[in-house]
Amino acid sequence: MSSTFDYLIVGNSTAAIGAIEAIRKLDSTGTIGVVASETEHTYSRPLITYFLSGKVAEENVYYRPLDFYDRYQVTRLLGHEVTSVDPTNNSVTLDNGEKIGYKSLLLAAGGAPIVPPIPGIDRPGVFFMNTMDDARRARGWLSHASRAVVIGAGLTGLKTAEALREMNLEVTVVELAPRVLATTLDETASEIVLQTLVENGIEVLTGVAVTAIEGSDDSNDVYAVAIDTGEKLVCDAAFITVGVTPRIGIVEASGIAVRKGILVDRHMRTNIANVYAAGDIAEAYDPLTGGQRVIPILPNAYIGGRVAGMNMAGRAAEYNVGMSVNSVSFFHRPVMTAGFATEEGGNGFRVFKRHDPKGYRKLVIRDGKLVGLILTDDVERAGLLTGMMRAGINIDGMEDELLDGKLGLICLPPEIREERIHGRGRNWL
Amino acid sequence: MLRIKSDPNVCIGCGLCRIWCKVEHSPSKNISKAFKPAAPPTLSCVELEERGCESFASMCRHCEEPLCVYGCITGAMRKDPQTGLVTVDRSKCVGCWTCILMCPNGAIVRDERNGYTALKCDMCLERGFPSCVEHCPNDALVIEEVEDV
Numbered sequence: 001m002s003s004t005f006d007y008l009i010v011g012n013s014t015a016a017i018g019a020i021e022a023i024r025k026l027d028s029t030g031t032i033g034v035v036a037s038e039t040e041h042t043y044s045r046p047l048i049t050y051f052l053s054g055k056v057a058e059e060n061v062y063y064r065p066l067d068f069y070d071r072y073q074v075t076r077l078l079g080h081e082v083t084s085v086d087p088t089n090n091s092v093t094l095d096n097g098e099k100i101g102y103k104s105l106l107l108a109a110g111g112a113p114i115v116p117p118i119p120g121i122d123r124p125g126v127f128f129m130n131t132m133d134d135a136r137r138a139r140g141w142l143s144h145a146s147r148a149v150v151i152g153a154g155l156t157g158l159k160t161a162e163a164l165r166e167m168n169l170e171v172t173v174v175e176l177a178p179r180v181l182a183t184t185l186d187e188t189a190s191e192i193v194l195q196t197l198v199e200n201g202i203e204v205l206t207g208v209a210v211t212a213i214e215g216s217d218d219s220n221d222v223y224a225v226a227i228d229t230g231e232k233l234v235c236d237a238a239f240i241t242v243g244v245t246p247r248i249g250i251v252e253a254s255g256i257a258v259r260k261g262i263l264v265d266r267h268m269r270t271n272i273a274n275v276y277a278a279g280d281i282a283e284a285y286d287p288l289t290g291g292q293r294v295i296p297i298l299p300n301a302y303i304g305g306r307v308a309g310m311n312m313a314g315r316a317a318e319y320n321v322g323m324s325v326n327s328v329s330f331f332h333r334p335v336m337t338a339g340f341a342t343e344e345g346g347n348g349f350r351v352f353k354r355h356d357p358k359g360y361r362k363l364v365i366r367d368g369k370l371v372g373l374i375l376t377d378d379v380e381r382a383g384l385l386t387g388m389m390r391a392g393i394n395i396d397g398m399e400d401e402l403l404d405g406k407l408g409l410i411c412l413p414p415e416i417r418e419e420r421i422h423g424r425g426r427n428w429l
Numbered sequence: 430m431l432r433i434k435s436d437p438n439v440c441i442g443c444g445l446c447r448i449w450c451k452v453e454h455s456p457s458k459n460i461s462k463a464f465k466p467a468a469p470p471t472l473s474c475v476e477l478e479e480r481g482c483e484s485f486a487s488m489c490r491h492c493e494e495p496l497c498v499y500g501c502i503t504g505a506m507r508k509d510p511q512t513g514l515v516t517v518d519r520s521k522c523v524g525c526w527t528c529i530l531m532c533p534n535g536a537i538v539r540d541e542r543n544g545y546t547a548l549k550c551d552m553c554l555e556r557g558f559p560s561c562v563e564h565c566p567n568d569a570l571v572i573e574e575v576e577d578v
Contacts, residue, residue: 044502050523055523060503060521062504063503298502299499299500299531302500321496325530327530329525332541336526338530379529379530380539381476381529382529382530383535383536384533384534386530386531386533387534408476408479408480408487409487410479410483410484411480420533421485421490422434423490424493424575424577425490425491425493425496426494427494428494429494
């Protein structure tokens with residue numbers, strides 16, 4: 001064993017940073033090692049589309065200041081994949097054969113982009129948007145491009161399309177589902193986002209499958225994206241943004257339990273006592289469903305990493321607030337969702353909606369409690385609503401106030417209100 | 430550490446806290462200029478909560494477990510380890526508004542005056558003393574000493 005750390009973290013993104021900041025609050029001397037396949041300074045993955053367009057400079061893509069690892073006394077082992085985890089011997093093996101030991105281990109290696117089986121996907125000019133390096137290579141290529149096709153209308157795909165449009169490219173988005181953001185938004189909100197994209201010059205084709213990415217007669221480079229209507233979308237670049245999947249390959253044959261992601265309990269602990277997982281790789285507690293789910297969003301990665309770090313450093317903490325939340329703007333139009341946003345009533349859900357020039361508001365209620373929402377345009381004080389969801393407050397009779405956006409802390413039950421205005425906000429973990 | 434304490438029992442709902450917060454966020458920081466018809470719009474990060482004859486001011490509590498900081502996609506929102514204050518580095522904020530969706534107090538506002546960035550109470554860090562507290566005529570806003578764990 002070449003080295004052993006008190007805390008070993010696989011991954012160098014949000015969950016890892018959450019864990020490091022929690023560990024150092026409780027333990028100033030224990031050794032921390034970080035292993036990651038990327039060699040970059042820790043950066044914000046959602047910002048790479050902003051980096052692509054040049055709206056955010058490289059130094060502002062970094063998630064923490066450049067002296068972060070020194071200040072937190074973290075040893076970096078970057079540019080290495082973990083090929084296996086051996087909980088019996090408390091060690092991980094790197095792609096160069098080196099073994100690194102640990103007292104406690106956090107698996108926070110995130111998700112890998114899904115590679116759809118499209119012929120020609122490996123042509124020059126086809127890019128994923130998962131890493132800083134993806135964005136860097138795409139930027140170089142796009143300096144002599146004028147038309148791009150984005151395959152997949154999820155959050156990453158649409159933010160990529162927005163970035164490309166801001167770079168003055170002609171952009172077409174192709175989506176297999178009948179609408180954009182189909183798993184995140186309901187039909188009304190999806191239509192609002194679609195209109196925003198179209199008004200800003202993006203072409204969107206839904207309900208179509210890509211059959212091939214073609215080159216031209218005299219070049220191997222991408223020349224067109226062929227779709228199942230028989231059309232060919234001529235382009236100089238194509239982006240594959242059809243989702244990510246937890247990198248559970250690293251725990252294969254280790255005895256660490258997996259389903260879609262690495263299964264963890266409320267302490268972010270796996271079935272092995274000193275092995276934890278957090279972020280996009282983990283399948284963790286969802287307070288709304290009561291079960292475990294992979295929810296690959298940045299806030300949950302940080303909170304999960306923080307809970308794991310606290311437990312690793314000996315302070316009991318629970319992951320209770322990891323519901324699904326998304327806030328995103330397209331061409332400065334804000335769209336927010338939380339919880340069971342796509343439910344339409346039935347199955348025990350009641351749905352309240354209001355759609356007027358101020359925006360679209362939808363509330364999903366179950367057993368008298370708010371369990372889902374969608375807001376567009378008017379998103380003021382939206383956290384009051386997610387705060388009510390997290391606290392499980394009964395909102396019977398408050399539906400109209402909530403729908404009008406006139407809610408204030410003053411409407412909350414006395415004990416919750418007292419906690420909000422005089423509490424110290426310490427009881428989330 | 431110092432925090433602002435809001436007392437619903439003595440708040441008369443005058444809204445001067447919001448007025449002075451707006452002054453502080455105006456370009457002139459001058460009350461006789463900030464609300465002139467030609468003055469650019471300004472913002473308050475204090476909310477005046479009213480229902481019936483009840484009222485109180487609410488603003489950021491600088492939480493010990495700040496969900497806005499944890500949800501921030503850029504690292505712009507941070508909690509100072511020394512002062513415990515939660516502040517936004519506006520040069521890093523891209524206006525995704527995740528902090529607004531995360532904050533259970535509804536204490537963060539959208540500032541769209543010059544780009545798109547989050548704006549929140551920093552206890553008047555630059556000014557030295559919170560203007561809302563200084564100008565509250567009824568001591569419904571006071572400074573209290575708290576311990577951050």
